[in-house]
Amino acid sequence: MSLFWIVIRELAEIEAMAASKKVITREEWEKKLNDVKIRKEDMNKLVMNFLVTEGYVEAAEKFQIESGTEPDIDLATITDRMAVKKAVQSGNVEDAIEKVNDLNPEILDTNPQLFFHLQQQRLIELIRNGKVEEALEFAQEELAPRGEENQSFLEDLERTVALLAFEDVSNCPIGELLDISQRLKTASEVNAAILTSQSHEKDPKLPSLLKMLIWAQKELDEKAAYPHINDLSKAVLEDPAV
Amino acid sequence: MSESNSNSNGVSNINIINNNNNNNHHHHSSSSSKEEKGRDLGLYFLEVCRRRGTGAEEGEEKAEEAPSELNTINSSGGFVVVSTDKLSVKYTNVNLHGHDVGVIQANKAAPTKLLLYYFEIYVKDAGAKGQIAIGFTSESFKMRRQPGWEANSCGYHGDDGLLYRGHGKGEPFGPTYTSGDIVGAGINYAAQEFFFTKNGQVVGTVYKDMKGPRFPTIAVHSQNEEVHVNFGQKPFTFDLKEFEVQERMKQQLKIEELPLTSNVSYGIVRSYLLHYGYEDTLNSFDVASRSTVPPIYIAQENGVDEQEIMYALNHRKTLRQLIRDGEIDTAFGKLREWYPQIVEDNTSAMCFLLHCQKFIELVRIGALEEAVKYGRIELSSFFGLPVFEDLVQDCVALLAYEQPLESPVGYLLKDSQREVVADTVNALILSTNPNMKESKNCLHSYLERLLRQLTACCLENRSLSGEQGEAFQLHRVLSSGKRG
Numbered sequence: 001m002s003l004f005w006i007v008i009r010e011l012a013e014i015e016a017m018a019a020s021k022k023v024i025t026r027e028e029w030e031k032k033l034n035d036v037k038i039r040k041e042d043m044n045k046l047v048m049n050f051l052v053t054e055g056y057v058e059a060a061e062k063f064q065i066e067s068g069t070e071p072d073i074d075l076a077t078i079t080d081r082m083a084v085k086k087a088v089q090s091g092n093v094e095d096a097i098e099k100v101n102d103l104n105p106e107i108l109d110t111n112p113q114l115f116f117h118l119q120q121q122r123l124i125e126l127i128r129n130g131k132v133e134e135a136l137e138f139a140q141e142e143l144a145p146r147g148e149e150n151q152s153f154l155e156d157l158e159r160t161v162a163l164l165a166f167e168d169v170s171n172c173p174i175g176e177l178l179d180i181s182q183r184l185k186t187a188s189e190v191n192a193a194i195l196t197s198q199s200h201e202k203d204p205k206l207p208s209l210l211k212m213l214i215w216a217q218k219e220l221d222e223k224a225a226y227p228h229i230n231d232l233s234k235a236v237l238e239d240p241a242v
Numbered sequence: 243m244s245e246s247n248s249n250s251n252g253v254s255n256i257n258i259i260n261n262n263n264n265n266n267h268h269h270h271s272s273s274s275s276k277e278e279k280g281r282d283l284g285l286y287f288l289e290v291c292r293r294r295g296t297g298a299e300e301g302e303e304k305a306e307e308a309p310s311e312l313n314t315i316n317s318s319g320g321f322v323v324v325s326t327d328k329l330s331v332k333y334t335n336v337n338l339h340g341h342d343v344g345v346i347q348a349n350k351a352a353p354t355k356l357l358l359y360y361f362e363i364y365v366k367d368a369g370a371k372g373q374i375a376i377g378f379t380s381e382s383f384k385m386r387r388q389p390g391w392e393a394n395s396c397g398y399h400g401d402d403g404l405l406y407r408g409h410g411k412g413e414p415f416g417p418t419y420t421s422g423d424i425v426g427a428g429i430n431y432a433a434q435e436f437f438f439t440k441n442g443q444v445v446g447t448v449y450k451d452m453k454g455p456r457f458p459t460i461a462v463h464s465q466n467e468e469v470h471v472n473f474g475q476k477p478f479t480f481d482l483k484e485f486e487v488q489e490r491m492k493q494q495l496k497i498e499e500l501p502l503t504s505n506v507s508y509g510i511v512r513s514y515l516l517h518y519g520y521e522d523t524l525n526s527f528d529v530a531s532r533s534t535v536p537p538i539y540i541a542q543e544n545g546v547d548e549q550e551i552m553y554a555l556n557h558r559k560t561l562r563q564l565i566r567d568g569e570i571d572t573a574f575g576k577l578r579e580w581y582p583q584i585v586e587d588n589t590s591a592m593c594f595l596l597h598c599q600k601f602i603e604l605v606r607i608g609a610l611e612e613a614v615k616y617g618r619i620e621l622s623s624f625f626g627l628p629v630f631e632d633l634v635q636d637c638v639a640l641l642a643y644e645q646p647l648e649s650p651v652g653y654l655l656k657d658s659q660r661e662v663v664a665d666t667v668n669a670l671i672l673s674t675n676p677n678m679k680e681s682k683n684c685l686h687s688y689l690e691r692l693l694r695q696l697t698a699c700c701l702e703n704r705s706l707s708g709e710q711g712e713a714f715q716l717h718r719v720l721s722s723g724k725r726g
Contacts (some may be wrong), residue, residue: 022706024702029698032698032701032702033694033695033698035698036693036694036697036698036701037293038690038693038694038697038716039716039717040658040661040662040665041658041661042716042717042720043514043687043689043690043693043716045720046689046716046720047511047514047515047689049720050507050511051511051523051527056526056527056530056531058526058529058530059523059526059527059530061526062520062522062523062525062526063515063520063523065522066520066521066522066523066559066562066563067518067520067523068566068657068661204507205719205720206507206510206511207502207506207507208494208497208498208719209692209693209696209719210502210506210507210510210692211497211498211500211502212497212696212714213692213695213696213699214500214502215496215497215500216696216699216700216703216714217695217699219699219703220699220702220703220706223703223706223707224702224706226702229691229692229695232502232503232506232510232692233503233506233509233510233688234688235510235688235689235691235692235695237691237695
């Protein structure tokens with residue numbers, strides 16, 4: 001071992017001792033890593049869960065063939081769900097609402113907030129397309145009654161209607177409502193509600209596991225100095241920083 | 243060729259085969275490094291097979307011993323009578339002072355390698371004064387005192403509803419309890435707390451500052467008090483499962499708040515598909531992620547690594563398919579055509595696994611005679627070699643059963659066995675990439691490395707906090723969360 005690395009190691013130990021932390025060398029750590037058993041089937045399930053929750057039907061089908069992993073949800077329901085999501089993302093909210101009701105009328109019935117957000121999106125689209133009269137009518141007939149039932153709905157409604165006050169909507173302070181990110185937010189909400197109604201978790205498990213890794217490393221930092229994986233996308237083991 | 247010359251020594255059989263092998267110079271040369279790499283990599287997967295054969299479930303821990311009955315040996319005999327099933331206790335004395343408590347512990351300490359430990363008592367009879375207690379004590383507890391009256395113990399007392407944590411003076415804690423009540427005591431390793439319940443509801447929690455093994459303890463102190471205990475043999479009144487779910491959720495919520503770079507998951511899934519050669523899935527995946535709104539752009543900065551994994555994608559996909567379909571002969575043919583260097587050594591772990599698989603496929607279709615013939619040619623030489631022996635024996639054992647799938651060696655006929663062989667071939671092909679920096683990279687996808695790091699960190703965390711709490715187990719995460 002070169003002198004340089006010896007010094008690095010000693011500095012690490014000194015630092016660890018000062019914080020009374022256990023020092024785990026790279027070699028020791030790699031041995032611990034090697035002792036961990038991860039089953040291929042479990043990893044396949046994790047990937048399938050990701051594909052299915054994100055709605056990648058074709059990829060899920062191909063993965064089922066190529067790996068023999070069973071999807072944890074009926075693939076046919078994904079296509080329907082993706083159609084709804086796409087409709088919202090493209091601004092066709094009426095179409096999306098129809099599709100959701102075809103899929104399961106209870107979803108919107110039991111989800112007043114979701115329904116309000118969809119209606120709000122409809123209003124935004126009308127305003128975006130310059131249909132001022134229609135927008136006002138819609139706001140008064142469909143949204144105002146909802147707003148009366150719920151304070152936060154009312155605030156959202158008022159913000160949205162305020163868009164009409166501006167000539168140049170793209171530059172106004174509430175212009176973000178017209179941004180595509182608003183559509184995506186609503187689309188995500190619908191996606192989650194559909195998954196939930198199908199008794200499926202609305203989020204894929206993989207990101208949670210990655211966060212768990214970040215958290216576990218943080219926790220261990222308080223007690224030991226050991227090699228980390230700092231860049232998750234490259235999964236490279238790095239020696240503890242000195 | 244070698245049968246008539248062979249003796250029963252497996253090692254010399256190998257030598258005979260070696261000497262007859264035209265390529266024997268490979269075995270004598272001090273490793274062409276590719277050769278060495280090949281051997282190492284294949285052995286890794288062989289080890290995976292052997293583990294599956296012994297039925298050692300990956301990631302599962304040995305079950306800890308748990309309390310199952312009352313300990314009649316060290317109890318305060320003379321004050322109490324314990325039932326024959328060791329699950330009830332009755333105070334038979336007339337209590338006079340504070341040192342004639344009828345205390346009794348469980349036969350084992352509470353296990354620590356889980357999220358929660360819990361047990362319950364049913365107060366059959368509160369007797370003269372209802373001075374019943376439930377809690378935890380250490381091994382050296384003075385068996386004539388109420389739990390909680392001595393250091394390093396804790397107890398929830400029924401007569402005053404107070405919690406005692408090592409002094410004679412208790413703290414207000416919960417309601418009193420008496421005849422007919424069901425009271426429970428538990429340890430929450432995640433929150434480092436004791437918790438107590440009455441008739442199915444949590445009454446309170448307290449920080450767990452007890453050291454060392456904690457024995458479930460119950461006590462009776464006035465005439466005719468009688469208590470029955472349940473260590474889990476019967477269902478609990480308290481919904482422990484639901485509590486467990488909630489506690490896990492609490493932990494999860496904390497973790498969910500951590501920030502994560504967007505698209506990291508996409509990148510990891512993509513590199514997984516690349517690594518194992520799931521080409522069709524990868525193509526669909528790319529199409530789908532490009533057409534989402536907004537399109538997902540996966541950083542290509544790790545372009546060099548990509549080169550590594552992109553390598554031979556179509557070949558690897560083809561070979562995986564062949565092996566998964568049981569077409570071992572064709573697989574061998576393709577390997578000879580495309581990557582002769584990794585099939586040269588017929589005694590390598592990869593070739594061994596392929597030969598075993600061929601044998602298994604013959605058994606699967608019922609061609610037992612052919613299987614025997616094949617085994618004699620290709621597998622017999624591996625008998626006597628410690629690393630290979632287990633698998634050969636298991637393979638050959640398949641012949642002994644009419645219903646091999648239901649036998650102890652039935653695991654060989656499952657899809658997962660083909661999967662291991664396919665993964666082996668995949669890794670070996672990756673190793674032929676001249677740009678491959680480290681041969682170890684062929685073995686594990688990024689996803690696997692991340693999961694290993696996660697598991698190792700969790701285990702180390704637990705080990706450094708006195709072995710308390712659950713280990714990370716991937717299959718538990720996978721099977722959790724399904725509602726309805």
